[in-house]
Amino acid sequence: MNQINRVAIVGGTHGNEFTGAYLIQKFAQFPHLITRPSFETVSLLANPKAFAARRRYVEKDLNRCFLKQDLADATRNSYEELQAKSIQNTLISNGDKADFILDLHSTTANMGLTIILVNSHPLNLKLAAYLSQINPLVRVYRCSFKSVEENPFVNSLCELGFMIEVGPIAQSLLKATLFQQTEELVHTVMDYLEQFNQGEIPSTKETLILYDHLSDVDYPKKQDGTIFGMIHPELQDKDYQALNPGDPIFLTFDDQTIVYQGTSTVWPIFINEAAYYEKGIAMCLTQRQQINI
């Protein structure tokens, strides 16, 4: 990769994550904000029907529709599956291939400004290190896949780029501070890519703190699948903080504490994300590590 010619900023991949969706509307109205001399930037509202309905999705989670085999499968024709194919066409298949994709998300969990890496491309790592160095609210979470074929996210379309996941914020509303912080982060990414094209990327420390995905934890559930507990008050909002064996994780509806049964320290994130109740995910456990870049 010698030159980035086209950058895509995607928002509203989940229709009730307003921060990204309204930023896309702002960028559409004021395109000079995301323009830089050495590359073209397109902004894309990824799921307009879900955004209009103020829902995560209409038929199917769009950000799980980008498996290569599904995009190639002509029988897949739900609204979101067709939308995924259309986005693939827009960003990848036609003449103007995007070289970098930034996908804007928000979460009800206390994730601050999280960079979600889906691979370990050196430029992604360097940019993530730069962002976390200039803004202490930035954390870097890596959700690796054995191969790109197993990655169902928008970001699977392109090796360069990542998701930005901001929170805590309720679904279907805007919070001005988080809107501004996210926009600032987008501008910083655009500036960095411009500098990359000029051959003069900012230097960073040679290490980066990464939170690597380990496993998901479901809510305590009865045999019929209904939950009987919630995130323990001592764990709520403690994303990216160490969780040790024996620490409280859930409180049942009849006030019993359930503790973490693991054998080593982990760092939970996405604690109490509303959209993950239906996915059976109460939190994601990660391993904190420092890597050399």
Add this chain to the structure above:
Amino acid sequence: MNQINRVAIVGGTHGNEFTGAYLIQKFAQFPHLITRPSFETVSLLANPKAFAARRRYVEKDLNRCFLKQDLADATRNSYEELQAKSIQNTLISNGDKADFILDLHSTTANMGLTIILVNSHPLNLKLAAYLSQINPLVRVYRCSFKSVEENPFVNSLCELGFMIEVGPIAQSLLKATLFQQTEELVHTVMDYLEQFNQGEIPSTKETLILYDHLSDVDYPKKQDGTIFGMIHPELQDKDYQALNPGDPIFLTFDDQTIVYQGTSTVWPIFINEAAYYEKGIAMCLTQRQQINI
């Protein structure tokens, strides 16, 4: 009213307000929690289809379906309109009429533990005063109607009772602390009603701070109806705090501050409630007053 024979606790009137919905499930499993010697208590999950879909409603906001004329209108047959008629039958029309209805809601706004009165019945006022006296998080908001015929809420079914509106909490999730605080409030109400039946209600101060509904304020909108601004950071989470003429209320997407243009101090509530975007309500303005009870 000499004796309260039957109390109804309603939750999940909005299917994505989990606090009330899961409390109803808890009370159904542990009915002794809401049982008191002198009255019967029924618990009711008001909108099971919307709760299953994790949405506020399926076709229509259930808590706007209780106008007397609509309940009597045989042509109204959306899911929620039929559900409203069914609830009316369950709680009012058959032999065991409910004498007191407690309807449990939650909000993304920073409303603490709010009692929403829909009338000024002396017992409702006294109970609200008692609750606010023993717990400083409790506030009392009065949303009056010219007549009961204009009240579209579940609580229009019965003169006694009110809504409990807790927040801030995102839609479609549980927060343990708020779950516990809401349950505690329900128990206190049940205890109070038991004491009322015994002729020995606790004494309270003779005054009550009430926030009376004045008007609604919409988001700044373009001619096509799309919003171009959000709640100003200085107003976010400032529910029940004085707003003076000239204070910031909105921040436009291009960073312009819009100030409150009124001529006198008001006390905004329901600031940035997610469900009110579609209703064109960015906040409700109230008048704070002290009344004698």
